[in-house]
Amino acid sequence: MRRSIKILAENLENCPYTSATTTAPPRRFSEIPGPREIPVIGNSRNLKYAIGTDAETIENYNKHLEEMYNKYGKIVKENLGFGRKYVVHVFDPADAQTVFAADGKTPFIVPLQETTQKYREMKGMNPGLGNLNGPEWYRLRSSIQHAMMRPQSVQTYLPFSQKVSDDLVRHVAEEQIRFGNANMQKVAGRWSLESAGQILFEKSLESLGNRSEWADGLIELNKKIFQLSAKMRLGLPIFRLFSTPSWRKMVKLEDEFYAEVDRLMDDALDNLKISESDSQNMRFASYLINRKELNRRDVKVILLSMFSDGLSTTAPMLIYNLYNIATHPEALRKIQEEIKEDPTSSKLPYLRACIKETFRMFPIGTEVSRITQKDLTLSGYLIPAGTAVDINTNILMRNMVLFSDSPHEFKPERWLEKSKSVHPFAFLPFGFGPRMCAGRRFAEQDLLTSLAKLCANFDIRHRGEPITQIYETLLLPRGNCEFEFKKL
Numbered sequence: 001m002r003r004s005i006k007i008l009a010e011n012l013e014n015c016p017y018t019s020a021t022t023t024a025p026p027r028r029f030s031e032i033p034g035p036r037e038i039p040v041i042g043n044s045r046n047l048k049y050a051i052g053t054d055a056e057t058i059e060n061y062n063k064h065l066e067e068m069y070n071k072y073g074k075i076v077k078e079n080l081g082f083g084r085k086y087v088v089h090v091f092d093p094a095d096a097q098t099v100f101a102a103d104g105k106t107p108f109i110v111p112l113q114e115t116t117q118k119y120r121e122m123k124g125m126n127p128g129l130g131n132l133n134g135p136e137w138y139r140l141r142s143s144i145q146h147a148m149m150r151p152q153s154v155q156t157y158l159p160f161s162q163k164v165s166d167d168l169v170r171h172v173a174e175e176q177i178r179f180g181n182a183n184m185q186k187v188a189g190r191w192s193l194e195s196a197g198q199i200l201f202e203k204s205l206e207s208l209g210n211r212s213e214w215a216d217g218l219i220e221l222n223k224k225i226f227q228l229s230a231k232m233r234l235g236l237p238i239f240r241l242f243s244t245p246s247w248r249k250m251v252k253l254e255d256e257f258y259a260e261v262d263r264l265m266d267d268a269l270d271n272l273k274i275s276e277s278d279s280q281n282m283r284f285a286s287y288l289i290n291r292k293e294l295n296r297r298d299v300k301v302i303l304l305s306m307f308s309d310g311l312s313t314t315a316p317m318l319i320y321n322l323y324n325i326a327t328h329p330e331a332l333r334k335i336q337e338e339i340k341e342d343p344t345s346s347k348l349p350y351l352r353a354c355i356k357e358t359f360r361m362f363p364i365g366t367e368v369s370r371i372t373q374k375d376l377t378l379s380g381y382l383i384p385a386g387t388a389v390d391i392n393t394n395i396l397m398r399n400m401v402l403f404s405d406s407p408h409e410f411k412p413e414r415w416l417e418k419s420k421s422v423h424p425f426a427f428l429p430f431g432f433g434p435r436m437c438a439g440r441r442f443a444e445q446d447l448l449t450s451l452a453k454l455c456a457n458f459d460i461r462h463r464g465e466p467i468t469q470i471y472e473t474l475l476l477p478r479g480n481c482e483f484e485f486k487k488l
């Protein structure tokens, strides 16, 4: 990681946004600007949530972050209230770099879903990769690093990715004939479930075939968990002390979800065998059961973490990509030409640039979080060790200065022009460092393969209400997700 920080830092010199180094002593934490604080309640926004959980406000949490940036500048502190501590929001890539550089071997994070962490602990389960910190996180993460993060290892899954994309093309064509369009809220969910089956459970779940209704049920369940979790995250945290109606509802939803996923994991693991053959070429679950340092419980924790994180991220990203492509016919034409030129190539630089641009315009998360492990100076203020810092990637990736005054335009070309360098800590859709998204390579490969197949087979149109984002723990699509696919 040190090396990658060094390489990235070398690109920084020309960036107008890079903070000038200063020798002045850092200012006190209490001086960091931020919303008015009310005793017990915390920042003034909490009052809205305390009086009644205002869905409208929660859905616009990303807008609230943007407003804070516009009002207070590139560093803002927020008192979370009700016995919770402060969170420091940073909106400056130089500060992001400082935080990541201090990460060390085991970066600490605030779990994205406190409710999931609490549920798993209550059930005696391991909280899972995205919820753990410290040596237990390190032990589990190290065991999958090789299988998940090396681009070469992910190549092993290419044939399965291709099979899923063929199934997707067939399914979309069928939906188009049946309904006159394909509702991608459903289809993308089925696609991501099918891909998870192939990669994690080593079998087809037939989500794009006979079992699409079953798939829709599981995806809906997952969606409800994310929606409720957003309300509980931003609302009054009484569920930490008492079993509130929201908490009981959450337990019921999680129970249903885990019963289903547990069945999937047991089915997969019961059919896999310990093998002496080359573990480098094994698929994921087989690779895991062949790791001597992992027992069955560990394997299930890892599979569960990968499954639940993957399910809620790649499906919306497929929708956002299709939306950008469908609303920019010239981009679709360029992708189709690129594929026609070399149908077997997986290089596809223009399509890759479209995907990158979509990650920038439609980030799936509001922030990448860290708990600092040593004192840091951010934007000239002293941040004591143990402070929660949110690196607001969604604001960074749409910043006017960092993206040449056109942050709201879909411009894949910006990633192809060598002369235009982007601050390396301004574009972090998968986070950074040892805690970087464990499914990154899979997500990128699945998106590239399936989008290439869809673009090569169809003219894609989008009409009606534009797609925007709402906050439901992640930034999920709102608007018309029905696309028309005209066979070429």
Ligand code: HEM
Pocket: 109, 129, 130, 131, 141, 305, 306, 307, 309, 310, 311, 313, 314, 317, 364, 365, 368, 369, 428, 429, 430, 431, 432, 433, 434, 435, 436, 437, 438, 439, 440, 442, 443, 444
């Ligand atoms: C397009 C889709 C995706 C995006 C944008 C995304 C983004 C992220 C981000 C920003 C993080 C936090 C990184 C950090 O703290 O530095 C993360 C963590 C994680 N992601 Fe993803 N992700 C995606 C897809 C996936 C998929 C497909 C999987 C599984 C197959 C997955 C599994 C995980 C796991 C397990 C973690 C926790 C890692 C840890 O704490 O060690 N993600 N992801």
